[in-house]
Amino acid sequence: MEYLKLLGNVEQWAKDRNLDTVEARTQYTKLIEEQGELLLAMMANNINGDSGVKDSLGDYQVTLIIYCLIRGIDLKKQVEQEGDFWTEYDDLAQESKDRGSFDVNNLVYHLVHSSSRIISAYNRKRTKKLEHLSVERTMVCLHDIAKEYGTSLEETLEMAYNEIKDRKGKMINGVFVKEEDLNE
Template identity: 35%
Template sequence: MEKENVITQEKELFRRIENWAQERNFFDAGGATLGDQILKLGEEFGELTKHAVRSEDIKDDLGDMLVVLVIVAKLAGTDLVECVRVNKSENIFETIIKECENKEYFENTLNTIKPEVLQIMQYMGDLASAFFQNDDLKEPLSNILVGLVICAKLAGTTLQHCGEIAYNEIRPRKGKFIDGVFVKEADLNQ
């Protein structure tokens, strides 16, 4: 098998998330909009922030952000593999951790999640700015992904694990789009 054809676990997770979103018409006319999905990413970031401030478990929040990040990248005409610019045969999450370890990132931080969450907040602002200025979204998407990977490591887990939790939760979920926003079937009858 050629290196370019190697599918790592996270790339397979990204593909499953994209397929889930495609089956629910996220990428079709009348489906999700890029702006609304960036807002959804902000909503999920709010959950991450709330739990980080309270020193609570953030695994679900990291996974939820990853799901939305994959969808945002697709709506922006790219994917997270392209954004991160790693060798296609490499494990993206492991590569990010290795690069941080090589730069002694973890030894030079407070080894706590809160400063990294603040860093992601800056990247979220960069994403919003790029969106409004019609700039390329790859760099802020990549930076957010790196921040999520680092937060997962600091939380004693992996972003792959967090993403799998989130995907397994949304996998059976059905719903429809109302004004560009996916509304869960359970919420339609309320």
């Protein structure tokens, strides 16, 4: 499935569950939770398993897409206009690999930095443009990590969407709780 269609599907899924109405900080907290799972998977070299790198990359994108939906950052329009904008620096990344100066730890640093700037811009009431730029940089980092692990943003988002598309649950204190977690 193409990325633009997946993005639209995730947005609709979120709207159907009223996730587009939650407070941005609540969704950002979920984003950081997914970031932690991604970093743990990378440290354990868990690529394909449950909560592995591929799974975590998909979940991270879902939470980021929902955050953008909440904040009015139109990723869908940007993808419509620019395509896979996150591939813009692929040549630079390849040059780093060719020189032997590529380090996956730098990707992690840039991911944490970029995602931190998202909420920083929001908290400081900066222009939405700065917040949007931080989202773009976060997507570039996710793309670079995906490439490093032999996958793509599209593949991992499709995996995540297929996992959540039929998920039911309910909002409790502004947080969507999966149906299977309601009975615990």
